[in-house]
Amino acid sequence: MLDISKKRIVTTRKEHECFACLGSIGKGDSVISITAKQDEQHASFHLHLECNKLVAKQKIDLQHGCIIEMEIKAQQELETDGWIFRVGDVFSNPYQASHFKITKIELKAGDAPQDALIHGYRVHPKNHDQKVNDPDVFEENEHHRAWHFNDMWSPDSDK
Ligand SMILES: [Zn+2]
Incomplete structure (x- = not known):
């Protein structure tokens, strides 16, 4: 279970991987930055804006790679x-x-x-x-x- 403690829009200063689709996020992109706790471990990651929207719209459990594993x-x-x-x-x-x-x-x-x-x-x-x-x-x-x-x-x- 992912326990999200903070979610905000940021402009990236370096490249990242999108947590949901595992695609690349470029430098200077507007993305969602998430701070969370998973199994008592601190975690922070980034999501494309559209991936964040899709996860919310489709009520997908946010997990690493959840969008590419989305059920057909x-x-x-x-x-x-x-x-x-x-x-x-x-x-x-x-x-x-x-x-x-x-x-x-x-x-x-x-x-x-x-x-x-x-x-x-x-x-x-x-x-x-x-x-x-x-x-x-x-x-x-x-x-x-x-x-x-x-x-x-x-x-x-x-x-
Ligand atoms: Zn993505």
Whole structure:
């Protein structure tokens, strides 16, 4: 458990590592400086402003590297600025012979919905219960970002 005793915005005088994302903090950057106690040990560290915001917004337990270890949430439905994606939905693309059936939707905490990973497999365009091997698909576990579907694919209406 991290017991935060002091939190303030500072301008750095040297380079640091961000406690949450382990990314680098440059000299002269405005960052959050934290003084805390962990297991009776005194600790002090720095956080990017945006990492500090993300930790608060997502209610993440502040720990070393907590942002890169953030859980990837699987969900049944995802609304983006384009399509709405649901597990079991089928999408088609005018340049692809087979259609794509969604099996899993994964969104990393802090990522925008359009960056979610949409997993699935190829199905016959006339029979969405029939899995097919499309020679144009090289990956065994095909997945794309939601924005790719928003750009290139459309939901198939005749299910
Ligand atoms: Zn950071």
